[in-house]
Amino acid sequence: xxxxxxxxxxxxxxxxxxxxxxxxxxxxxxxxxxxxxxxxxxxxxxxxxxxxxxxxxxxxxxxxxxxxxxxxxxxxxxxxxxxxxxxxxxxxxxxxxxxxxxxxxxxxxxxxxxxxxxxxxxxxxxxxxxxxxx
Amino acid sequence: xxxxxxxxxxxxxxxxxxxxxxxxxxxxxxxxxxxxxxxxxxxxxxxxxxxxxxxxxxxxxxxxxxxxxxxxxxxxxxxxxxxxxxxxxxxxxxxxxxxxxxxxxxxxxxxxxxxxxxxxxxxxxxxxxxxxxxxxxxxxxxxxxxxxxxxxxxxxxxxxxxxxxxxxxxxxxxxxxxxxxxxxxxxxxxxxxxxxxxxxxxxxxxxxxxxxxxxxxxxxxxxxxxxxxxxxxxxxxxxxxxxxxxxxxxxxxxxxxxxxxxxxxxxxxx
Numbered sequence: 001x002x003x004x005x006x007x008x009x010x011x012x013x014x015x016x017x018x019x020x021x022x023x024x025x026x027x028x029x030x031x032x033x034x035x036x037x038x039x040x041x042x043x044x045x046x047x048x049x050x051x052x053x054x055x056x057x058x059x060x061x062x063x064x065x066x067x068x069x070x071x072x073x074x075x076x077x078x079x080x081x082x083x084x085x086x087x088x089x090x091x092x093x094x095x096x097x098x099x100x101x102x103x104x105x106x107x108x109x110x111x112x113x114x115x116x117x118x119x120x121x122x123x124x125x126x127x128x129x130x131x132x133x134x
Numbered sequence: 135x136x137x138x139x140x141x142x143x144x145x146x147x148x149x150x151x152x153x154x155x156x157x158x159x160x161x162x163x164x165x166x167x168x169x170x171x172x173x174x175x176x177x178x179x180x181x182x183x184x185x186x187x188x189x190x191x192x193x194x195x196x197x198x199x200x201x202x203x204x205x206x207x208x209x210x211x212x213x214x215x216x217x218x219x220x221x222x223x224x225x226x227x228x229x230x231x232x233x234x235x236x237x238x239x240x241x242x243x244x245x246x247x248x249x250x251x252x253x254x255x256x257x258x259x260x261x262x263x264x265x266x267x268x269x270x271x272x273x274x275x276x277x278x279x280x281x282x283x284x285x286x287x288x289x290x291x292x293x294x295x296x297x298x299x300x301x302x303x304x305x306x307x308x309x310x311x312x313x314x315x316x317x318x319x320x321x322x323x324x325x326x327x328x329x330x331x332x333x334x335x336x337x338x339x340x341x342x343x344x345x346x347x348x349x350x351x352x353x354x355x356x357x358x359x360x361x362x363x364x365x366x367x368x369x370x371x372x373x374x375x376x377x378x379x380x381x382x383x384x385x386x387x388x389x390x391x392x393x394x395x396x397x398x399x400x401x402x403x404x
Binding site for chain 1: 168170179180181182183187189190192193196202203205206207212258259260261263278279308309310328329330331332333334335336337339355357358362396399400402403
């Protein structure tokens with residue numbers, strides 16, 4: 001008995017399979033492939049040009065964000081410098097870490113505002129995820 | 135560089151050179167010629183997403199097209215295709231009794247139509263609210279896709295000005311508690327706001343007009359703090375003064391230019 005237990009313990013534990021990474025075989029059948037008409041050269045040209053415009057747009061957006069953040073930091077540094085000139089103790093109080101700030105949680109914006117008096121439909125959620133143990 | 139003041143009028147000026155001379159003149163903490171104020175910039179964060187730009191919409195459409203092209207048929211689509219096939223064969227040939235027996239009544243097309251009907255019956259809340267249409271600047275329901283900040287009308291010297299709520303600093307408290315006190319004086323004790331950190335975000339310095347200026351009372355420094363409004367319901371708040379909730383673009387209508395410049399530096403454009 002003890003020998004069997006020791007053998008089981010020595011064997012390396014099996015890796016838990018990640019369900020999301022394994023494509024079920026039924027989705028790789030050929031009957032599932034879409035049959036769409038081939039892309040015309042105008043369409044592929046349009047796509048390439050659109051992606052280039054997108055690249056430029058995102059670059060400008062990123063630069064603007066970085067500039068805004070830099071301005072924010074500079075404004076704060078200036079405020080702290082002035083505060084230090086005023087009084088050292090206030091400055092130390094300001095520079096101290098705020099323990100209550102993190103973890104900070106907030107629900108993000110949605111597409112439409114919440115409907116007042118909305119009654120969501122009743123239902124029960126049954127969780128069928130497979131739980132593996134080592 | 136101090137701008138010349140017209141007699142009898144109070145103009146707020148900002149001087150950078152004065153700081154250096156003040157430093158050498160009064161380095162001791164006791165003789166402080168500047169009065170300190172703590173101001174709170176209370177932000178109501180956006181509740182809906184901003185509208186997409188033209189390029190963003192085009193690229194979103196392109197991404198959807200690409201996803202469709204690279205995908206395979208799903209179960210629902212295969213069922214739909216098979217049923218269309220069966221319908222076609224039924225129309226061409228009339229002898230379909232043996233196939234019709236095992237068929238289900240509900241087809242995939244019917245299901246899709248049912249779902250479409252259900253979606254159309256749901257009416258979402260409008261993105262542009264009534265407060266937007268009437269431009270009611272006192273309500274919090276306006277401009278749900280941008281930040282709104284609180285402005286109050288305060289009496290400084292002998293002038294009534296629109297400012298971010300500010301209160302003078304009392305010795306013995308930190309500047310952050312001054313700012314929180316400012317918020318409490320104008321909105322009552324029961325607001326839930328999350329102050330972002332102990333450090334000030336910006337500063338506005340001004341010298342008093344020459345009439346009031348004394349040796350020990352040269353000017354004032356207003357330190358700005360930022361806070362996020364967490365409760366969306368302010369019915370309990372007793373607002374004692376004139377107040378407004380405005381976006382960053384509308385700040386220019388109410389604030390003076392120097393003050394506005396300093397405030398704009400620490401407000402992100404949203």
